[in-house]
Amino acid sequence: MRNLYTLIFKRKEDVMTMEKMLQEICIDIKQSVLDKKSVLKIIAHLAAKNPILQKYSEEKIYKSLQTREKLGSTGFSNQIAIPHCAMEGISDFILGILVVSEGVEFDSLDKKLTKIFVFIIAPSSHKTQHLRILSTISNYLRNQDNINKLLLANSSNAIRETFLRHTLDKEKLEKQNIYQLFQVVVQNDDKYEQYFEEILDIFTSIEDCNFYIVEAENASKYLYKMPLFSMFWHENQPQQNRVVTAIVRNSFVNDTAKKLNMIIEKNQTNPGLLYFVQDIYYLNGSLNI
Structure with missing residues (x-):
């Protein structure tokens, strides 16, 4: 991290x-x-x-x-x-x-x-x-x-x-205290830069959405150092990921997933984008910008 x-x-x-x-x-x-x-x-x-x-x-x-x-x-x-x-x-x-x-x-x-x-x-x-x-x-x-x-x-x-x-009109949505956790992984490749910006737009437009971005490493960085797997990667191969973690109110989950699916469908033949959703059983606190 x-x-x-x-x-x-x-x-x-x-x-x-x-x-x-x-x-x-x-x-x-x-x-x-x-x-x-x-x-x-x-x-x-x-x-x-x-x-x-x-x-x-x-x-x-x-x-x-x-x-x-x-x-x-x-x-x-x-x-x-x-x-x-x-x-x-x-x-x-x-x-x-x-x-x-x-x-x-x-x-x-x-x-x-x-x-x-x-x-x-x-x-x-x-x-x-x-x-x-x-x-x-x-x-x-x-x-x-x-x-x-x-x-x-x-x-x-x-x-x-x-x-x-x-x-x-978000003010008219029924208030809900149920949230889910989105994690979106974008491999750091030039061809995915525009999609990363689209993903940020999605979460930025969601009301009451807390999210943060972490720069992480591909597993290949560590597997490359193991003799058994070293032949599959070279040292200069891009190895960074960006992980977007977002807490999304339940009423926005389906729409958010739909938008993310549309982005992934553009890249069906090219791996490099992945997301999953988890239930949140307890949530307390908030983050500053």
Whole structure:
């Protein structure tokens, strides 16, 4: 065990639901937009309509978004972007959606035009919740069917209803005190790097999910040193694993397993991904981020 990284997402009773975060006044449809700067200006204008930001000018919101973009574009592949920033002095999150029907250049990963912008203005003191919301939205937008439905929506209300209908409203889930333990092993190989990121997205988006990542060694590192088995491996062969251990509420187990199975099915012919689930009979305490 070499390095231990810890991420914790602990439920708080005052956390807003997606339904409260996403107000219709912060949603708009444009046929076309000139450029990236114009997109950020429109987003700042939409965000400023929310009373939570009444003390902030559109220009200040725009500059916060622009500062975040300078760290790296929030434009992804497949016509989507998730512009976001954190601001001092606000108490809750603001979500909004801008749809640009003809698309606009937004420095996307695939170099194609971006059409859907789901934006977040977050309290700077709520980093953990900010991360969880980002991952929830990212998971939602991975589904092409969800993207298509947003593009077909013809009004702000329709966009909001479409988004909320397919976004898990975790506050309405029945409270359960039953948890299960997931362990996901990812062999440290370049071809699995993207899948490791997808696995992190899965657990990051789960409410009340404690998880940590441990770097471990392949058994081959030790078997290689035994004369009986040394012929099967060479000394420079990659020998590291990353083990994700997550405590997941029972109500999320089936959905989590389904998502992990989809990743594994992409790699049926290449071993290197494995997970299992165990019952937890006793659980106490929590972890800090």
